[in-house]
């Protein structure tokens with residue numbers, strides 16, 4: 001968080017209404033996302049209680065796990081819906097011509113799955129569920145599809161860890177990227193109060209009032225995967241007991257099961273509606289340029305996973321072996337840096353944040369020296385135009401700092417000199433890339449005098465660190481590492497180019 | 498009854514005291530600077546009842562399903578005289594005895610016994626002391642559901658750890674059975690931290706017991722063993738942790754509780770949190786009076802209060818009215834260190850207030866942030 005967000009949080013508290021933190025949406029939003037609301041059973045690590053899901057807000061599918069006994073039939077039904085959704089994304093593919101020797105021509109699916117869940121806790125629950133299911137023995141049709149569901153859940157929850165990925169998105173985090181409320185980030189984790197702040201119902205005076213109303217213990221419910229203690233004690237536990245009684249008495253259990261279904265449907269419906277409400281709000285935001293590109297990579301990753309499944313298909317190990325874990329970490333760091341850089345290029349708000357943290361400054365171009373040249377190593381003159389930018393931002397940079405600018409994305413700049421004059425700072429910059437050779441200069445690179453520009457610290461050139469190859473490292477966890485040398489997420493390794 | 502006791506029970510009023518337990522002691526670690534909580538806990542006031550009377554959400558309410566599940570797991574682990582437990586502990590602690598003796602102290606004392614805790618405590622005490630004094634091969638090795646005693650602010654508080662294990666080389670270990678899972682060797686770190694803080698209270702209580710008998714308190718190990726379900730099964734697994742940090746902080750906070758008389762001195766005369774239950778047992782105390790009484794003791798609200806204190810929503814409302822940064826989370830609080838309230842911060846930003854000398858830097862930064870934000874609205878950036 002930056003000081004700017006802190007300031008906005010304070011303003012939101014003072015006014016009682018949330019503030020927009022960005023006018024652009026930084027994640028792709030599918031026209032047909034699979035909305036998924038999951039409840040887990042209180043107690044066991046990953047026993048589902050119910051899942052409400054679907055692509056149609058008005059016709060959700062509700063799957064219920066019985067209070068006791070096998071969850072396989074329920075999970076098989078869940079697997080059917082999820083797999084059918086994922087299969088539909090594989091229907092069409094496009095041809096990508098070769099780019100270079102190590103990027104040969106290939107095909108890529110034109111769509112990729114997008115699952116929306118209420119909160120980060122649900123992502124964790126799906127991760128646990130994936131872990132629990134993908135090692136299940138697959139001896140019949142049902143358990144085979146359950147195993148496959150486990151595989152997909154692992155893939156999707158892995159993607160959810162990667163900044164900028166849009167395969168599995170917790171809605172509270174998604175909304176939090178675009179609005180700042182007057183409550184704490186911990187409270188923002190609750191979908192109901194977060195939405196109340198952002199889009200209060202008409203009859204409430206402010207977002208704060210609406211949020212207070214939604215906290216009323218009589219009507220508030222958690223958006224999963226945990227259920228409220230009050231719901232457990234007052235409704236679920238008695239029904240489970242009744243179910244157990246009919247079981248021991250050998251009576252028909254359909255009635256208690258139907259009752260459980262009614263109970264859960266009523267419990268989940270309000271959150272289901274909130275999820276679609278969140279979707280509508282997010283869909284109304286214009287999509288940032290970078291998010292289209294990131295979605296392209298999402299499709300690449302998805303296509304790779306489909307290939308892996310048909311060619312290899314062994315479950316991923318329970319825990320990444322050391323090298324895989326290191327690769328994964330490096331990839332995540334890189335994705336985070338790339339995502340931040342792209343947001344800065346796309347979004348004035350992101351740039352404003354960087355200005356308050358000192359990673360950028362904004363100012364007016366006062367002088368343009370378009371004739372400045374340097375002698376290159378061969379003695380030939382090189383065109384290196386210079387600018388002077390006057391800023392009132394507190395500058396925390398040194399001469400020699402490489403910079404980039406959103407308005408001229410192909411250009412690169414270096415700070416030559418910094419002079420302070422009263423409250424203003426004059427920064428002299430040299431254009432070091434994008435200006436073309438001296439013989440054919442690209443004059444389009446020069447800004448208009450008087451233009452207001454923001455310069456951000458240039459992102460580091462990324463190089464994936466060298467890791468020992470798979471066969472040179474011992475494996476210690478989860479069985480032999482799946483052997484798929486071609487399976488590199490190329491989307492993560494070429495983002496800074 | 499000491500005068501301290503008398504003053505505390507006046508605060509509590511007519512309700513019977515709710516003594517400290519491992520969980521309230523753990524909460525002490527979570528928010529040690531809260532005078533309100535220190536005082537209310539010391540007086541044995543039922544915070545849940547207080548919150549219910551004030552009509553607040555109760556984030557700490559326990560699910561029956563969770564309790565049932567926890568109990569079932571515990572029974573499974575301690576079934577057949579601890580048979581599933583013994584190999585786990587043998588491995589975790591290097592117990593070498595081929596036969597590990599097990600004693601369940603749960604059933605000591607009859608139902609009519611007025612003070613089963615006291616009885617179980619003296620039984621535990623004699624078992625532990627005889628194990629500590631006797632030749633190492635003659636003692637009981639596992640005590641199930643022992644009762645320990647810890648002095649908290651001059652009061653004896655009874656605590657019930659799950660298991661105390663005694664090892665050949667003369668060390669005692671606290672063993673806690675927790676029903677949260679360890680998935681592929683990785684438990685939820687927040688839950689582990691909470692469990693270790695509770696265990697720290699048991700370690701301190703054990704040490705008190707040994708020290709009272711002239712035995713070296715260090716014989717109680719700072720290594721704590723947690724027994725959890727493994728992966729997605731109900732099979733137990735044992736993990737050892739070092740609880741040194743938790744033990745250190747808890748004993749420090751316990752020492753601070755000696756300030757209770759000072760806190761009591763600061764209260765206006767006649768202050769009480771009595772709910773004044775009527776003939777039907779329902780509280781009759783006017784809510785306004787109760788909140789006024791609460792306001793006489795300094796609170797220290799943070800966003801994590803809701804994880805350990807029933808009064809969280811009350812203190813949050815109060816903190817919001819006071820414009821405290823803590824209501825917006827730790828990041829905002831840290832960003833604005835040196836300024837007291839949100840109102841002040843905004844007044845400084847808007848130039849309606851002149852910054853004090855040590856507020857100049859942060860004021861300048863805030864004003865810059867504001868200017869940049871305004872640039873955004875006018876679309877120049």
Ligand code: SF4
Nearest residue numbers: 531797802806809812
């Ligand atoms: S909720 Fe209130 S009383 Fe409880 S610890 Fe927090 S500040 Fe103290």
